[in-house]
Amino acid sequence: MSIQEQYKKRVRELLSSGAVKMVIGYQAGTTADRRRPLFIRTPEEAEKLVLDSACIANLSGYLVTEGLLSDEKSVGIFLRPDGIRSINILAAEAQLNPEQVVILGFDGNDKEVTALQGEKARDFSAIIASIKEHAPEAPRNPQLEQIEKMSPKERFAFWQAEFSRCIKCYACRQACPMCYCRRCIVDSNQPQWVNTSSHTLGNLEWNVVRAFHLSGRCVGCGNCDRACPVNIPLRLINAKMAGEVLGAFDHFAGMSETQEPVLASFKKDDSETFIL
Amino acid sequence: MTRILLSDKLDNCVARWRKAGLTVIGPVKKETSSSYATVEKAADFDFGIVLPDRSIKGLFFPQTEPMMGYTIKKQDIATNDFAPPTEKRIIFGARSCDASGLAIDDPLFGWDYKDDFWFQRRNETVIVTIACTKADDFCMCTSLKLAPDSTKGSDVLLRPLQNNKGWLVEELTDRGREAFKEIADLLLDGSEQAAPLAVVPEKFNLDACVAWLKNPENFDSTFWKEISMRCIGCGSCTFLCPTCHCFDFQDEGDTYSGIRRKNWDSCSFSLFTMHTSGHNPRSTQSARWRQRIMHKFNYFPGKFSVNSCSGCGRCTRQCPVDMGITETLQAISTLKP
Amino acid sequence: MSEPFEPKIVAFVCTYCTYAGADLAGTSRLKYAPNVRIVRLPCTGRISPMFILKALQKGADGVLVSGCHPGDCHFTHGNYHARRRWTVFRALLEFTGIPLERVKFSWISAAEGGKFADFMNSVTEDIRKLGPFDQYQGLINETEAPATL
Numbered sequence: 067m068s069i070q071e072q073y074k075k076r077v078r079e080l081l082s083s084g085a086v087k088m089v090i091g092y093q094a095g096t097t098a099d100r101r102r103p104l105f106i107r108t109p110e111e112a113e114k115l116v117l118d119s120a121c122i123a124n125l126s127g128y129l130v131t132e133g134l135l136s137d138e139k140s141v142g143i144f145l146r147p148d149g150i151r152s153i154n155i156l157a158a159e160a161q162l163n164p165e166q167v168v169i170l171g172f173d174g175n176d177k178e179v180t181a182l183q184g185e186k187a188r189d190f191s192a193i194i195a196s197i198k199e200h201a202p203e204a205p206r207n208p209q210l211e212q213i214e215k216m217s218p219k220e221r222f223a224f225w226q227a228e229f230s231r232c233i234k235c236y237a238c239r240q241a242c243p244m245c246y247c248r249r250c251i252v253d254s255n256q257p258q259w260v261n262t263s264s265h266t267l268g269n270l271e272w273n274v275v276r277a278f279h280l281s282g283r284c285v286g287c288g289n290c291d292r293a294c295p296v297n298i299p300l301r302l303i304n305a306k307m308a309g310e311v312l313g314a315f316d317h318f319a320g321m322s323e324t325q326e327p328v329l330a331s332f333k334k335d336d337s338e339t340f341i342l
Numbered sequence: 343m344t345r346i347l348l349s350d351k352l353d354n355c356v357a358r359w360r361k362a363g364l365t366v367i368g369p370v371k372k373e374t375s376s377s378y379a380t381v382e383k384a385a386d387f388d389f390g391i392v393l394p395d396r397s398i399k400g401l402f403f404p405q406t407e408p409m410m411g412y413t414i415k416k417q418d419i420a421t422n423d424f425a426p427p428t429e430k431r432i433i434f435g436a437r438s439c440d441a442s443g444l445a446i447d448d449p450l451f452g453w454d455y456k457d458d459f460w461f462q463r464r465n466e467t468v469i470v471t472i473a474c475t476k477a478d479d480f481c482m483c484t485s486l487k488l489a490p491d492s493t494k495g496s497d498v499l500l501r502p503l504q505n506n507k508g509w510l511v512e513e514l515t516d517r518g519r520e521a522f523k524e525i526a527d528l529l530l531d532g533s534e535q536a537a538p539l540a541v542v543p544e545k546f547n548l549d550a551c552v553a554w555l556k557n558p559e560n561f562d563s564t565f566w567k568e569i570s571m572r573c574i575g576c577g578s579c580t581f582l583c584p585t586c587h588c589f590d591f592q593d594e595g596d597t598y599s600g601i602r603r604k605n606w607d608s609c610s611f612s613l614f615t616m617h618t619s620g621h622n623p624r625s626t627q628s629a630r631w632r633q634r635i636m637h638k639f640n641y642f643p644g645k646f647s648v649n650s651c652s653g654c655g656r657c658t659r660q661c662p663v664d665m666g667i668t669e670t671l672q673a674i675s676t677l678k679p
Numbered sequence: 680m681s682e683p684f685e686p687k688i689v690a691f692v693c694t695y696c697t698y699a700g701a702d703l704a705g706t707s708r709l710k711y712a713p714n715v716r717i718v719r720l721p722c723t724g725r726i727s728p729m730f731i732l733k734a735l736q737k738g739a740d741g742v743l744v745s746g747c748h749p750g751d752c753h754f755t756h757g758n759y760h761a762r763r764r765w766t767v768f769r770a771l772l773e774f775t776g777i778p779l780e781r782v783k784f785s786w787i788s789a790a791e792g793g794k795f796a797d798f799m800n801s802v803t804e805d806i807r808k809l810g811p812f813d814q815y816q817g818l819i820n821e822t823e824a825p826a827t828l
Contacts, residue, residue, distance in 0.1 A: 095664040097479045102664040103572040123663070127574070213774070222776025222814060231375055233396075233405050235608070237576035241662045251729075253613055259729040262592045263406035263603045267818040271732060274775060278728055281767045293662035295578040296395060297374035303774065310770040315763065329767065332759035334749065340769060341762070342785040342798065408823045424823070594824065601824040 069181050070117040073144075073170055078109040080142050086168050089142035090128050092121040103128065117144065119176050124287035126152040127243035135166050142168040151194060151285040151320025152243040153187045155327075161246055164188070164323045187323055198318040210302050226266055229273050231296040234264035238276065238300055241293035244283045251275055273303070281307040282328030285320050346532040347500065347525075348508035352384040355525045359432050362524050364468075367401065368435040369394045378433060378440075389435055392478050393654060397584035398433065398440035402463045403447075403606075405581070409591070410602040426462035432521055434470045438492040439483050439654035441471045443584025445495030449646040450587055459604075468521040471496035472509065477540035480655030482668050484542040488653055491539055498522060501536035510536050546671040548639075548649070553679040555640040561632070565677065569670050570631035572663045577608030579657035579666065580634070585650045588614075609633050635670055686740040686806040688715045690799075691726045693758075696747035696788045703792030711796035712803035715743075722746065724757030728768045731782055736815055741781045741806035745798075748786040758786075780805070781812060 067075075073091075080086045093104035093114045101121050106112055126149045128134070129141065145153065150169060157164040164187045171182030171190060184190045213221060236252070239245040252260045252272055260275055261268030284304040291301040311317045314337060317328040347355070356366050360382070368387045370379040377396040381387055413420045444464065451460040473491035474481075483489060493499050497518030500509035511529060513519045522529070554560055580586040590607035593600055607614060610631075615624045624630050642650035651667060658666025692698045698719045704711060720726055723746030734742045744765070752758045765784055773779050783802050787795050 096658055096666075096669070100664050105571050128572075216776075218773070218776045218778055219814075220776070221774065225775050226818070227373075233578075233581045233606070235577040235581040236611075237574075237578040237662055240574040240576035258594070259727075259733065261594050261822075263594060263605050263822070265406050265818070265822045267736070267815070267822055268406075270775075270818065271736075274732065274771060274777075275729070277775075278768060278771055281771065289662070293574075293576065293578070295582055295660040299374075303771075306774050307767065307771060311767060314766050314770075329760070329764055332756060332763050334759065336759070336762055337766070338749070338762055340765070340784055342783065411824060594822070599824065601822065 069172065069179060070115065072181065073117055073172075074112045074115050076170065077106055077112040077115060077142065080168065081106065081109045081112070085140060086142040087137075087139040089144075089170070090125050091115050091144040091170070092117060092123075092125075117172060117179060119174055119179055121172075121179070122146075122288070123292070124149045124152060124243055124285075124289050126156065127241070127246075127289070129153070129167060130156060130161050130243070130246045135162055138163075138166065140166045140168050142170055144170045144172065146171070146173055146287075147182070147190065147193055147197060148285045148287040148320075149243075150187055150190045152287065154194075154320040154323050154325065155244065155283055155285070156246070157187065157323040158325050159327060191322060194318075194321055198312075198321065201312060201318060207302060207305060209299065210305060213302065214306075225273075226270070228298045229269040230266045232264055232269035232273065232298060233296060234262070234269065234272065235295060237293040237295060238290035238298075241289040242280070243287070243289070244280055244285075245276075251279075273298075273300075276300075277303040277307055280304055282311040282315075282317050283319050284308055344532065345511045345529045346503070346508055346534060347511050347529055349384070351508075351525075351528045352387070354528055356381065356384055356434075358524045358528075359521070363430055364521070365429055365431045367431055367433045378436070381434075387435060389472065392474070392476050392481070393437055393439070393656070393659075395582070395656075395660070397443065397582055397654065397656060398436055399443060399447075399584050399586075401431075401433070402444060402460055402467070403451075403587065403589075405606045407459065407604045408601055409604055411600070412595070412602075413599040414597065426459045428462065428466065430466045431463075432468040432470065436469050436471045436496065437474060437654070438471055438488065438490060438494070438496070439481075439652040440584050441469050441495035442483075442488055442492055442652040443495070443654070444469070446585045446646075446648055446650055446652060447587050449648075450642075453646070468497045468517050469495065470498040470500060470518070470521075472500045472502065473536075474540040475502050475537045477542045478655075478659075480659040480666075480668070481540070481542045481653070482545050482655050483653035485545045485548060485668075485671070486649060486651055486653035487548065489539070490542060504535045504537045506537070508534075510534070545668050546675040548671070550679065551671045551674045552639055552643070552649075554674050554677055555636060557679055560677075561636075565673070566632040567626075567628040569673055570628040570665070573610070573627045573631055573665055574663055575610050575612065575627050575630070576662065577606075577610045578660050578662070580608040580610055581606055582656040582660055584652055584654055584656075585638070609637070631665075631670075635667070638667070639671075684807060684811060686714050686803060686811070687738060688741040688743060688799075688803060688806060689734040689739045690715050690717045690743045690745065691720060691730055691734075692717055692744075692787075693723045693725075693746035693753075694719050694721055695753040696751060696786075697745040697795065699789035700787045700791045700795040703789065704796045705792075707792045709792060709796040711799040714803045714806075715799050722752065722754050722757035723761035724752075724754065726761060728764065731768070732777075735777070735781070735812060736819070740809070740812045741783070741802060743783040743785065743798075743802055745785045745787050748788055751788060778809075778812075778814065780809060 089106040092101040095102045172179045260271045368381045371388045376394040408424045411422045451457040497515045499512040588607045616622045638650040
């Protein structure tokens, strides 16, 4: 039985037994290579489910939709390891109760996907630990290396060119499972820290703030990067910051439901070479 | 006998227009993103793009534009107004849907208050549209009763030649004829055939959709919640749309100096309708998506007798969760009015 | 001859240590560079990275941030949190090409009036050598906002 059929069966079981009130998965999209999020509420609707290598969006952001989990019923959700890490972070930041999340895990490459064993986020801790272990030797984005080699002036010019295209649609923020604030800093106008206009200065401020708020929280799912309608390489900044946080504080986002957020915790012997 | 512009003459045309004081703009691909941008020579154009990622709208209604500045000194307050730009431009290689979008928004920007910033730019810009010979899975102009060679909003329409060596020229307006006078001697007479137009299948029955939307009972239909469940509330569909026109005024500055700007805004944002009291009449994403569809196909045509959609398909093409007008109207087509 | 360049420097300091240190420098009649404008805050933990960005954007040539030595925080660990935040923020500034050498961090206690005066002098000298911060100027001009006073 293919993984897709296996999981269809599992979804039907979960829904008909009442173990979950809804399963969030994928269905066919407008074109052959696109998948759309699917909300399955009856066993019959499970027929629409599609699970293959084109299912790449991290769906965990839907779990923090207002009111979805407030009735204390469980919700099933299809997640790759990065999505499971998102659940851990959302749980650690008290945005959801991980007991209410039934994970239908899968992983794979651009050709095929395989099922991951487990149900609750903590069942996948061994998988996440091994990802962390292999993080330092994982192949780095060649563009990232290229940017690191630039002089500060060149880097500034590079990012200005990228950010000048930004139209401030905030698709990056909305697509990100970690951006759950009811009122984002850019929407606050007393005081107004970020220029709301999408001139390059305002775009720079927005993108720096976004990257800072995701430092040590980003799991690298790429939702922001894919959502950007003007193709700003947002994942480069996120990847860079994740690397910095791992190097400086040995912090790998989303290890467990109880992991302390990196910028809300400290060690007395944290490095401080730059402080005079 | 029709007149023909050969592609190898385009470099000369660009030079002529630039010499005549026109800024030449066309479809350009830079790095990973395409848009209508300034070109200096024929090689800068990229006519292979089915449709630039960003619509033509921003050239007439920029994403951010200064309106007024102020400086407060010890004794007095100085203000300065910004006037609409007087730059003369020619957009060579616009798409029919984008040009139609401008014509759709014209009545909106002029019905009670005439927006000088919009009309000044409209009057000073010549739009040369190239009919589409290629379309992708998202194009839907035919469903909106437009076509790959609609002339709406264009000053000149070019039809690509079958041999791909140039275009048949159809001058449509005085503004277009004026601009093409500059290059009159570069045009040839010929009898070549135009290449076949792109085939854009009709995706939904517009009349059936409009009838359903007009029925007041359907305003509270559960359909809206179902169809918009996966909407994440970003504004990319509205910002890329050639006809979406909502804007907001923002003051940026401090006690001593600052600037008032007109910025794009989006009905997809929850803050769009948020009252100071905290009450939000469109508090859910489904209400916001309903507003977008209703506005485009019910309220706007009710006021200006034209649908506020030109069928470019950008809303679906760039949607992070693969939603869009096409899917919604297809679903409405199947409902009872 | 044109006026010599006098840098504008904004210092974000905590009230319990560095501000008291500045006070001590004053009451001890120590002379230090007048280029520094001090903004007093309850704790270094209160210093948002936005302050630093905004200062640079509003015309500061340099920014310095200072608070209690580790272990001395009036709120027990505000400076530890701040330290992590700065580490991350510095990496971000570096990656986006905003010059790091214009943003300085230090620990100065209430007893270190001398260190405060010396630090202000050395930072002023460093920034003076770097010259005016004009990297943002193009972006500010693009906004067409009237010049700030």
